[in-house]
Structures are given as C-alpha cells and as structure tokens.
Amino acid sequence: MKVLMFGWEFPPKIYGGLAVASYCITNGLSKIPGVETTFCLPKPCGEEEKFLRIIGMNEVPVAWRDPDSNYLKGRLVNNTPEDYYRFRDHIYADFNYKGVNDLGCLEFAGGYPGNLYEEINNFSIIAGVVARTEECDIIHAHDWLTFPAGVHAKQVSGKPLVIHVHATDFDRSRGNVNPTVYGIEKDGMDHADCIMCVSELTRQTVINHYHQDPAKCIAMHNAVYPLSEEIQAIEPHKNPDEKVVTFLGRITMQKGPEYFVEAAALVLKRTRNIRFCMAGSGDMLNDMITLAAERGIADRFHFPGFMRGKQVYECYKNSDVFVMPSVSEPFGIAPLEAMQCGCPSIISKQSGCGEILSKCIKTDYWDINAMADAMYSLCTNDAYHKYLAEEGIKEVAEISWEKVGERIYRCYQEVINR
C-alpha cells in the first residue's frame, strides 16, 4: 500500500506537537509490512530519519527550467536530480508568475511565517505536481495547513483522502475562530473520505462545529514512545522538604495558564513548602508573571522559560506533580510524558488524552478549587503520590504508537475498499 502523506513539520525541526505526531504516526506505519509512505514536507533540512521517503516541496519544479544534473546535485538538499526530472515532466500549468527561483521551484520559509496563507497555497500548487508524478493508494493530510494540498491531490489522482485533525481552530481560539482558517479546515473536511481526530473531544468538535457526518469521523488517539535509556538515566534532583508542581507548555490562551496561577495561589495560602514552575513561553507569559506578582506568590512561582529536548524530561523528573489545565486540548501528549517519568498528572476534563488515561486526576479547567485540592493532596500524601506515580507508569506503557499505526492501517484498508 502506497501512502502519500502531506505534513508541515517533521523532526528534527520541531515547532510544536505536530512534528512529533507526524514522526510517530509514520514510524508506526513503517513497522507494518507492505506500507510505503511518501511524506511531503515544505522544507526538509536533509537530516530527517530515513525510514520513509521524504519529498522536499521546495525542490519540486512548477515551472520548466533545464538545469544540468551536476548543478542540481549541488543545489538539492533532499530530493535527487532524478526526482527533479520526473516531477518536471508533470508540470500542469505555467507558474512563472509566482516568483519561482532558478530551478523553477517555489521557496518556503519553513515553520509559521507571516505569509502563511500564501505558503499554504503554494504547497497545494506543488501537491498537484507531486500527485501527478507519484503513484499512491491513499492520501493522508495532517492538519489544516496541508488540507488544500490533500484536496488538490485527491482531485488530481482520484484516490481517497484521509485527513488527520490534530487540532481545530476552536481549540486554539477558545471559540473565536479565524474565518479563513475555519474555511480551509471545513473545505478539507468536506472533501475528505475519512477524518481521523486525535480524540473523541476533537471528533465532537468536528461533528458539531464543522457539520461533518459522524460516520466518517473516527477518534485516533495519539500515543507515546517508551523513554530512551539516556532519558531514563536522568537522576531527579529533589529537595526532600519541598515539592514542585509544574506546568509545561506554550503559555497561551488555549493552555489555561491563568488557572494554574490561581490554583497555586490557593495552595500557597495554606502551605509554603511547595514551589510552582511554569515552563514554556508564549504570548501570555508576561501577563502570567504580572498575575503571580499580584497574587503575592512570586517568591514561590518560577518561570524557567522555554525548554527543549532533554530539558523537558529533566523538568518532569524534578517535579512532583504535573498540571495541564488546558481550556481545550485536542489530545495533549505532555501528561503522558510526565507520567512516564513517574510524575502524577492533573489534567483538565477538556483534554483529549483524558479519554485514554485513568490513572491521573481530572478536573474542570475552571475549577481552581478542585485543582488546588488535587495538588495539595498529591504533595502532602506520599502513599497517594506513590500509587499514582507507579500506576501511571504502568498505564502509559500500554499505550504505543505501534498500536496506533496498526489502527491507521486498518482504517486505510477500510477506506480503500469502501
């Protein structure tokens, strides 16, 4: 089975959770014999893992040029000159007006630049060329950025389209959707043959806010990879007299950081031997620093800033409680990672990962009393903490990407045979 996949991010260049999810899904699929995945990325850096074929969309020509093979070898980072010539044979319209470079390709800035809509459009133009060149049985597009490309590829090749909803604009904006983004999302969903949502919560959003047929929406929960030895070897540094409660994520409206600060203030009214740590950065960081100061808890409330790679795991290991008070979280992989490190999690009921976790505490994101209560009891009651820490590790160990890969594969088969 040949899968043509469109994605916006892929490790090692990570902007958000999407890169990790794309990596894990393709890796899970690669374990299944007979599945060949071709992953189209706007601007690969050439250092991606090679368990699947990656096409750099910035190196696919959309206008006729005739560079020689040696010159191409020097210029292309990801694609081979042969690929280039094959793609060149399938240019379907004249895109010279688009401002192409000397190879007849469209450049991408990568990530999430200011002219994002233009890049999304360009991505979809190139997808037309790719879909004409590459044979496939099914098309899979990740998140709204690549939906137009997926739809285009479907229209060109006539193959079924699966779209993967990692988040919707309703989650990102607390309900005040950007009409352009909503339009792109809705169009993608309308054209899709199957919509994979990362949780039942997201599935309900897709059904109710995007008016999709429930029959074609399925919940496809994410998973986690087992910790590598290097991470397992990290020694936690814990002060026996103090407990650390951690928030880790983008400090934005979607993640509900202010509820964490308010709950912390309640906890600190009663006890002083707990420290709170809000790791990450985002547009609400300064507001949160101000809020912590206003509540008079700044001496116990810390902002270590953005963390990456190993730092994240060090942070989990040094924490006693992990809190994710997201207002609306399609899935949220962080609590699973924290639980892997033996750190009990408190998550909001509005988080998708709660659907597959039972050994964690769930509260409403707005219920700061319940959240404070849960933090306090985890910090003061060792037997309780130990129970959740141990059971949490066991529970998360059962959730694997291999299983998700198999589920996706079965889903593909169903869609193809439909």
Next chain:
Amino acid sequence: MKTVCLYFEIHQNIHLKRYRFFDIGTDHYYYDDYENERSITETAEKSYVPALEALIEMARKNPGYFKCAISLSGTAIELLENYAPQVLELLGELNETGAVEFLAEPYSHGFSSLKNPEVFRDEVNRLCKKVKSLFGKSPKVFRNSCLIYDDEIGAQVADMGFKGMLAEGAKHVLGWKSPHFVYNCCRNPKLKLLLRDHSLSEDISFRFNDSNWSEYPLFAERYADWVAQLPEEDQIVNIFMELCALGIFQPLSSNILEFMKALPAQFKQRGITFSTPSEICSKVKSSGDLVVEYPTSWVDEERDLSPWLGNAMQREACEKLYSIADRVRAIRDRKLQQDFDYLQASNNLRFMSTKANSYGGYRGIYDSPYDAFTNYMNILGDFTARVNNLYPDMDNEEINSLVTTIKNQETELELKDKEIQKLKSMVARFEAAAPAAAEVEKKVVKKAPAAKKTPTKTVAKKTANSKKAVSPKSK
C-alpha cells in the same frame, strides 16, 4: 428437613460533603445533609417501606412458619430516626409478629474488626444497646460489616459472647465443602458459623431482573425447587442480602416482592422450613472447624477485601483513620466519637476503589477514586487535627503510653468486676446454704467472704480514681 435462613442488611452511610483542603481547620462539619436526606428518603420509599410491608404480610399469613433476620448499622438507624421514622415503625411492627431476629453488627459499618479490637468491641456493644432499646431484644448472633470474617474476628466475636456469626460461603475458603452446613470458628468452637449460599442469594439480589440471565424470569416455584433439589444431607440454606435488593437493585416493577411473598407457600409445599440464625445455632450441631486465614467478604467475585482495601490509597486512608482510634476512644467526646463513626463507614473506602468491573460502581458525589480519596483525606486531616488538639503539649509516645495505661486499667477493672461477681455469687450460695447449717458455722462463713470482699472493692476504687486522674489531664 431443609431449612432456609433469610437475612437482610439495612445500612446507609452518612454522605460526606465536598471538603476542600482550605476548609481544614475552619470547618468541622463534614456531611452532606441534602444528600443524606435525599438518599435515605428515596431508599425508604422505593425499598425499605414496601419490602418491610411485604415481610410483615408474609409473617402474618404464615404465623410461626415464616421467619427472617435483620441487622441495622448504627448510621442507618440514625438516618432512619431523622428522616424516615416510618421504617423503624414498620420494623417494630415486624418485631411484634415475632418472626424477626435482630442481629448485631459494628455500629459504624466499618473495619474496626480488622484494625482495633477495643474499638470493635465498643462499637458492637453500642449497637446491641441501641437495638435493645428499639426492639427490646439483645442480639445473640453477630454479622460483621460487609460480612467480613476471618479466624481472628471469629475469636473476638466469640469472646464477646455471641453464639453464632454470619459469613460468606466463599469458594476459596470452603473448597469441596458445602455452605449448607453449620461450621464453627477454628479458634473457638463455641462460635457457630452460618455461611451464605452466594449463588442462591445473588439469584435474587443481583440477577432476578436481568433479562440476559439464562433463568430469567425466575418464579418462586422454580426457586423453591432448586432448594428442594439440593442433596439430602444439605440442611441449611443461608440466603443473605441487603434489604435494598428488594426495590433498588431489583426495582419494584420487576415484581420482586410478589416473588418473595410467594416463597413461603412454595417452601411449605416442599417441606422446607424457615429458621432464624439463633434457632439454627442452638439446634444444629457444627460439622467441623472452618479455617479462614485471610478475611472474606460478600462482595465481588473475589469475596475478599479488595473493594475496600484493594489499592494503596484505600489502605492509606484506612491506616490513617485507625491510627487515631485509641485516642478517640480515650477522649470520650460525643461529637468526636460521632464523626469517627461516620468516617469509618466502609462506603467511604469503596468510593476509592479502582477495581474494574466491581459490582456497584456508584461513586456518590465523586468523579473518580482520586477525587474520593482527596476529599476523604482532607476531612480526615481536619479530624486528626481536632483529636490531637485535645492533647496539647504532648508528643505521640506520651499519649500512646497513657492510652495503654488506661487500656490496661480497664482490663484490670473488668477482671476485678468479674471477681466481685464471682465472690458475690459465692456469698449468695453460702447464705442460701446457711439456714440449714449450724449457727456457729454460719458466723464463721459470713465473716470470711466479707473480709475477702472489702479489699477487692478498695482496689477497684483506687484504679477508678487513678483513671479519673489521668483523663482530665489528657483533656
């Protein structure tokens, strides 16, 4: 001739309210009055009242033939007194028919039998007194909370003077043996054990209204046949359940009461009688020791303690609660004792269960076992602080040593009391014998016991005084 022993449990716990950790130290009232009133009224309306009316009808229609046993927990009695006195009236009415025997159980419906023998004894005594004041009879047979039994509990219960005890006929304990015989506690052969036939009991209490059950719908005829068809030697069939089974677990619309009402006639036709637990204990000989090393209960397939003490949270909560049991007992403060009773109820621990597929997944106000644990521990935190505040400037060791002193003195007093009793009866016997004896002899005999009596009394008084001297200090 076969005989059936019917027994119903009446227990409702006092519901705890949502109690946040910032309430600790400021709010000492832990109960959800609204929920208590709502749940007991609902249970009374849907189950207790109609079920008891049915039992009364059965007793009146079959005078001298139909019999059953009932036990009430202390918390249930309190709730019924406050919110549903009509249930107690009905119980009184049933009592007047003479068809019912009331059994003893721990007042709080908790786990003191496993954790603290003194608290256990005290609780059982309080319940017996309560039952006596309500129904005029002192219970002779005991049943533990959730039908928990093991050898040690059996020995304690036998020491308290009960002649029989109800327990679960758990397969892992019985092995090849049948629950249809009377056994005795292996530590004390005086205590007879009646073992529940869980299959026949749960046919009524769990499966009666289950349309997926192969025997659905169950009629009284067939049920009586099952009992009649048991092997000839199987003499006793113990059918124990909660009274809520009639009306709540099995809704009234399932005609459960009509089924029950039809039972006596069907049993009569087949020559099966009804007996109360104490009748069985006095009439039937024990067929041997029963060894139960690990506690059994009447819940879930495992029939063990896992629904209440299955995970670390539950064990922690239970451990913390009973760690202050001796102090609560020593303080003798009514309000604290009451709170302690309510906190002990097994339901509080059941809410924290993480067992999958456990029967009765009802969690009350709690979303999850963690929520239940957090709430309970907050309340327990406040309660512990209140208890400890009554012992100012004393560390735990001092208190513990004082508590042991008091405990020792009490046992000593008890011994003395017994001795006094013995001597008194001796005196009485001598006096009775005296008129026949010679006058000279009489004088000598009379002097001797009197001389013996006085010193013991002074010792008793002394210990009583020394105890009094300790308690004010401790307060």
